[in-house]
Amino acid sequence: MTTAAPLLELRGVRAGYGIIDVLHGVDLVLQSGEVLALLGPNGAGKSTTLAVASGQIEPSSGQLLIGGREVNGARPDALARSGVCLVPEGRGIFPNLTVTENLRMMTFAGTSFSAIQEKAYELFPRLEERRRQLAGTLSGGEQQMLAMARAMATDPALLMLDELSMGLAPIIVDELYSQVATLARTGLSILIVEQFAKTVLGVADTAAIMLHGRVTRTGRPDEIAEELTAAYLGIESGGHQ
Amino acid sequence: MTEERPGDESPRLQEFQTQVEDLRLSGGRANPERAAVRLALVLFVVAVVIEIVAFNGSSSASDSRDQTDFVILALLGVVVALGAVGLFIRASLTRYFRYWLVRLVYEDRANTDRLIEALRSGREK
Numbered sequence: 001m002t003t004a005a006p007l008l009e010l011r012g013v014r015a016g017y018g019i020i021d022v023l024h025g026v027d028l029v030l031q032s033g034e035v036l037a038l039l040g041p042n043g044a045g046k047s048t049t050l051a052v053a054s055g056q057i058e059p060s061s062g063q064l065l066i067g068g069r070e071v072n073g074a075r076p077d078a079l080a081r082s083g084v085c086l087v088p089e090g091r092g093i094f095p096n097l098t099v100t101e102n103l104r105m106m107t108f109a110g111t112s113f114s115a116i117q118e119k120a121y122e123l124f125p126r127l128e129e130r131r132r133q134l135a136g137t138l139s140g141g142e143q144q145m146l147a148m149a150r151a152m153a154t155d156p157a158l159l160m161l162d163e164l165s166m167g168l169a170p171i172i173v174d175e176l177y178s179q180v181a182t183l184a185r186t187g188l189s190i191l192i193v194e195q196f197a198k199t200v201l202g203v204a205d206t207a208a209i210m211l212h213g214r215v216t217r218t219g220r221p222d223e224i225a226e227e228l229t230a231a232y233l234g235i236e237s238g239g240h241q
Numbered sequence: 242m243t244e245e246r247p248g249d250e251s252p253r254l255q256e257f258q259t260q261v262e263d264l265r266l267s268g269g270r271a272n273p274e275r276a277a278v279r280l281a282l283v284l285f286v287v288a289v290v291i292e293i294v295a296f297n298g299s300s301s302a303s304d305s306r307d308q309t310d311f312v313i314l315a316l317l318g319v320v321v322a323l324g325a326v327g328l329f330i331r332a333s334l335t336r337y338f339r340y341w342l343v344r345l346v347y348e349d350r351a352n353t354d355r356l357i358e359a360l361r362s363g364r365e366k
Binding site: 007032066067069071072073074075078079081082083095096134136137155157158187 | 251253254256257258260261262264265266349350352353354356357360361
């Protein structure tokens, strides 16, 4: 993006489900071409932040800005078509469809099926071997690969990954994050939400800690790594944003 | 990684910026169906008021030409009431079918998971 505006920015965002507020004034900035890791314990509001950023939940107050434009109230499908792509927690694939059929579902954005397949199999060659297999019968890691391949098939400008490592063996997590690093080198802006930080901090340019619906600390990954344990245990680190 | 940003000037990001600029926003309405249901209820109340006014007016008017005016007003009330009912049904059905679709997807997933689990346990035996 040629503008100086961040690719994604949340300013004082409050949001929740019905009358229950989960986010209590979230401030978050993702620059173009940057990888931002949003870390925090279960229930901190990380996934809700992604739901707001992808348009699924509209903030009750505050601003959601993409490329400098306030997009509060934009429909999630419109955001997805323009290039804001979320890989949700639990992968969001169709378990009763084959790998090929799952990829075919991504033609909604107008990209040809052959181009989608080519891109997906180039990124994750293992999926080509499994192309006729039901997605639900894939291993957890392969399902996550399929979810990422589906996301990348739409040529996103902003990729958001929710709990990429959830339920996966460390070796698979490393493999997935090496792909994330490859994508990051192409200039793709990535927002990653994770509970467990070790691998993601190796990929991220910036990291943020989220607690009780607020971003309490933003900084370089090495700085954040030192404060993370204290933050998870609820000990004040003193370095608030 | 922050020093190098190969994507900063990329055509894809410029295209993204253009698409974001062109996004239509709902103007802060998180739930258009709820707003439509409320509007329908308000319209229905307005229709009832129009009918009452028309009834009172026509019954107190002695001239048939004045009564004709109130009949026209009453017809307008009927049109408003029909519009309100249509809007209410449309918004209610949209809400219901959205819920139904989500439920269907959820149950379908749960069924698939059970099938896969059964297939796996069958293979192990």
